[in-house]
Amino acid sequence: MFGYYLDLALRSLKRNKVLTALMVLALALGIGASITTLTVLRLLSGDPLPQKSAQLYYPQVDPRPAQGFVAGKTRPMPTLTYTDAMNLLKLHKARHQAVMALTHAKVMPVQGSERPFFSDAVMTTSDFFPMFDVPFRYGSGWSARDGEAHARVVVISDTLNQKLFGGANSVGRTLRISSHDFRVAGVLAPWSLQPRFYAVRLGGRSYGDGDGVFLPLQTALADKMRPSNLNCYDTGDLSKLKRAPCVWLGMWVDLPTASQARAYRSFLANYVRQQMALGRLHRPETAMPDLMQWLRQSQVVPDDVRLQAWIAFGFLLICVVNTVGLLLAKCLRRSQEIGVRRALGATRRTVFAQFMVEAGIIGLAGGLLGLAFAELGLWGIRHQPAQYAGLAHLDLSMFAFTFVVALVSSMIAGVLPAWRACVLAPAPQLKAS
Amino acid sequence: MLKMTHLSKVYRTEVVETYALRDFNIDVKEGEFVAVTGPSGSGKTTFLTIAGLLETFTGGEYLLDGTDVSGLNDNARSKIRNEKIGFIFQAFNLIPDLNVHDNVEVPLRYRGMKAAERKQRIMDALERVGLASRAKHYPAELSGGQQQRVAIARALAGSPRLLLADEPTGNLDTQMARSVLELLEDIHREGATIVMVTHDPELAARAQRNVHIIDGQEVDLAEEPRFHADPSAAGSMA
Numbered sequence: 001m002f003g004y005y006l007d008l009a010l011r012s013l014k015r016n017k018v019l020t021a022l023m024v025l026a027l028a029l030g031i032g033a034s035i036t037t038l039t040v041l042r043l044l045s046g047d048p049l050p051q052k053s054a055q056l057y058y059p060q061v062d063p064r065p066a067q068g069f070v071a072g073k074t075r076p077m078p079t080l081t082y083t084d085a086m087n088l089l090k091l092h093k094a095r096h097q098a099v100m101a102l103t104h105a106k107v108m109p110v111q112g113s114e115r116p117f118f119s120d121a122v123m124t125t126s127d128f129f130p131m132f133d134v135p136f137r138y139g140s141g142w143s144a145r146d147g148e149a150h151a152r153v154v155v156i157s158d159t160l161n162q163k164l165f166g167g168a169n170s171v172g173r174t175l176r177i178s179s180h181d182f183r184v185a186g187v188l189a190p191w192s193l194q195p196r197f198y199a200v201r202l203g204g205r206s207y208g209d210g211d212g213v214f215l216p217l218q219t220a221l222a223d224k225m226r227p228s229n230l231n232c233y234d235t236g237d238l239s240k241l242k243r244a245p246c247v248w249l250g251m252w253v254d255l256p257t258a259s260q261a262r263a264y265r266s267f268l269a270n271y272v273r274q275q276m277a278l279g280r281l282h283r284p285e286t287a288m289p290d291l292m293q294w295l296r297q298s299q300v301v302p303d304d305v306r307l308q309a310w311i312a313f314g315f316l317l318i319c320v321v322n323t324v325g326l327l328l329a330k331c332l333r334r335s336q337e338i339g340v341r342r343a344l345g346a347t348r349r350t351v352f353a354q355f356m357v358e359a360g361i362i363g364l365a366g367g368l369l370g371l372a373f374a375e376l377g378l379w380g381i382r383h384q385p386a387q388y389a390g391l392a393h394l395d396l397s398m399f400a401f402t403f404v405v406a407l408v409s410s411m412i413a414g415v416l417p418a419w420r421a422c423v424l425a426p427a428p429q430l431k432a433s
Numbered sequence: 434m435l436k437m438t439h440l441s442k443v444y445r446t447e448v449v450e451t452y453a454l455r456d457f458n459i460d461v462k463e464g465e466f467v468a469v470t471g472p473s474g475s476g477k478t479t480f481l482t483i484a485g486l487l488e489t490f491t492g493g494e495y496l497l498d499g500t501d502v503s504g505l506n507d508n509a510r511s512k513i514r515n516e517k518i519g520f521i522f523q524a525f526n527l528i529p530d531l532n533v534h535d536n537v538e539v540p541l542r543y544r545g546m547k548a549a550e551r552k553q554r555i556m557d558a559l560e561r562v563g564l565a566s567r568a569k570h571y572p573a574e575l576s577g578g579q580q581q582r583v584a585i586a587r588a589l590a591g592s593p594r595l596l597l598a599d600e601p602t603g604n605l606d607t608q609m610a611r612s613v614l615e616l617l618e619d620i621h622r623e624g625a626t627i628v629m630v631t632h633d634p635e636l637a638a639r640a641q642r643n644v645h646i647i648d649g650q651e652v653d654l655a656e657e658p659r660f661h662a663d664p665s666a667a668g669s670m671a
Contacts, residue, residue, distance in 0.1 A: 004542050011530045340526045343487055344587070345515020345543035347508050427482040430522060430599075 001350070002357070009358035019330060020362070023323050027366025027409055030319030032373020033312040035394070035402050039378060041309045042398070043391050044207070044301040048193040052133060053291035055256045057264065059088060061272050063247065064233045066282035076287050078201040078298070079231065082242045083280070085249040089125065093267050094253035094260070096131035100124035101227035101249050102204040103220065105213040108176035110164050119160060119212035120204065123220035123227070129155070131254045132198070139171035139186035147216040154182040155214040161187045177213065180223055194391060197291055200298045202250050203229025207388040264288065320413045327359060327417035338421050339429025348422040355418035356411065363410020367403045374402060434595060434626045435461040435484060440493035442479055442649070453479040454490070455649040461628055466621040468640035469630045476649040477630040478599060484628060485518055485597045486510040498594055515543050519588030523600035525580040527572040533559065533583050534568040540591045558586040562616060578609030585616060596620065598629040602636060614639060
């Protein structure tokens with residue numbers, strides 16, 4: 001019977017092309033707007049490391065003076081001082097732990113004719129790579145011992161390797177950063193986390209291309225590289241970064257089990273108590289959000305993006321209500337046909353199915369056109385001056401989701417008219433004719 | 434074939450009850466050709482829609498082909514309409530989007546019949562009414578008489594036990610009306626049971642038996658050799 005319903009639906013839709021076009025257009029506009037905003041929202045609020053995000057935590061302590069502290073209300077600062085970061089790192093209470101800061105590395109050309117350029121760089125510790133499952137094309141990261149020994153080793157991104165070495169295996173080659181030579185220890189495979197969660201509060205972009213250079217923290221500091229984001233809470237000698245009253249290092253720890261996470265929270269609280277006893281820290285508050293909690297706390301997704309998504313879905317609802325009205329009008333105009341079909345043996349269920357198939361076809365057509373509108377909307381977003389603009393593309397799952405939205409919308413729009421059609425008493429329709 | 438006993442149909446509003454049928458009795462035997470006559474508003478069409486299971490009744494009993502239809506649900510009523518009853522309407526009630534072939538096919542589709550059998554039955558029915566050559570035409574391309582023949586073909590295609598006709602010649606001119614009536618008579622001679630509602634005395638006279646309804650109650654004229662014409666009725670076959 002489905003084929004028959006399909007045939008009848010197509011005939012019915014062809015009979016009144018303008019009305020059909022209006023319904024398809026209404027749905028398509030709503031779907032296009034919704035999918036566009038939803039794609040952006042999904043892109044921005046996605047899980048950058050789905051396989052690990054539940055076990056990665058961001059420990060925070062508060063180094064500020066006691067003045068101004070309100071228990072339960074004052075949140076710790078978003079990054080750590082060098083002292084706290086190093087203390088926590090050296091105590092090594094997690095399976096993996098890494099501290100990091102962003103900087104800009106002045107990369108000297110490998111061939112003489114080219115000019116030096118700045119590359120986004122991460123000053124970090126050796127666990128950064130295994131903890132974040134960073135993929136390598138060639139070589140590997142540096143060891144903890146290399147890091148402590150201020151070794152001049154560097155890991156570069158695939159993009160930078162393409163630019164400097166034409167994509168060849170550059171492990172062992174020398175790269176000059178500022179005025180020092182570094183040995184390339186590893187080349188990453190293409191790796192671009194969205195959002196770039198480790199950079200969120202370190203003064204870097206949250207979205208877009210990944211970093212080009214990864215350097216051992218101690219080596220970079222020895223070479224006088226400065227962090228992109230330095231947040232000072234007190235006056236003091238800011239030239240001595242390691243002792244300055246400033247926070248600038250982010251720390252991530254890998255705690256695979258819930259009990260390990262509980263133990264680390266307890267360890268962190270104990271650490272703060274101990275530091276308070278020593279007179280170094282003055283606020284007992286600690287925090288240790290997991291990756292997704294951290295992104296939410298950091299409000300990575302701009303509020304206006306959420307608002308746009310709500311507005312777009314509200315618009316879709318209005319479009320669906322319009323389509324309901326148009327389908328109802330159509331249904332009432334066909335009441336005589338419905339009466340005849342009922343007289344000839346159609347059950348309520350078959351009449352309902354016939355009208356739902358018609359609504360489904362409108363939904364599919366609306367979905368196809370909506371997809372084109374969504375592509376157009378995303379094209380518009382790609383031309384906006386936003387960090388995430390270049391990433392606004394419809395992926396396969398959103399492509400499929402478009403049709404789910406289209407079908408569900410059309411089914412919702414179709415239910416009331418189909419119900420009205422199937423409960424229409426046949427006798428009055430036939431008498432009226 | 435069709436037996437109604439003390440049947441009543443009441444339309445109720447908040448302030449008034451209107452009896453469309455009151456203590457109505459009729460017994461149509463298999464193979465009979467019965468005309469149900471009466472003035473406008475007498476309850477003829479209400480009788481036909483109840484007989485065709487398009488409407489429920491308020492009281493009494495209705496046996497169709499031996500089945501008490503009062504307790505049947507929508508599916509069962511639809512199945513009986515589809516398999517046992519053929520409808521012929523005054524206004525033809527063809528579906529304008531569908532060509533002649535597809536209009537005749539409608540009841541067969543709801544029966545879930547295979548395509549080959551459908552095709553055979555459609556062509557047989559169209560040949561029976563002399564319109565096989567017009568299978569691809571749309572209703573708007575046919576005359577009134579041809580449209581009614583298509584409607585008859587649609588009613589016949591499912592080989593129903595009972596044909597219910599509501600003023601089948603009411604919208605036709607004299608010549609076309611005569612031709613449609615002759616077709617109905619042929620169908621009856623072949624063994625079909627026909628119940629025809631009409632207010633046309635000449636048309637009623639062609640039936641084997643007349644049942645006259647006034648104010649929802651029947652006056653059986655089976656004993657009368659001639660139908661007494663209602664002076665208010667407009668006869669198209671005069």
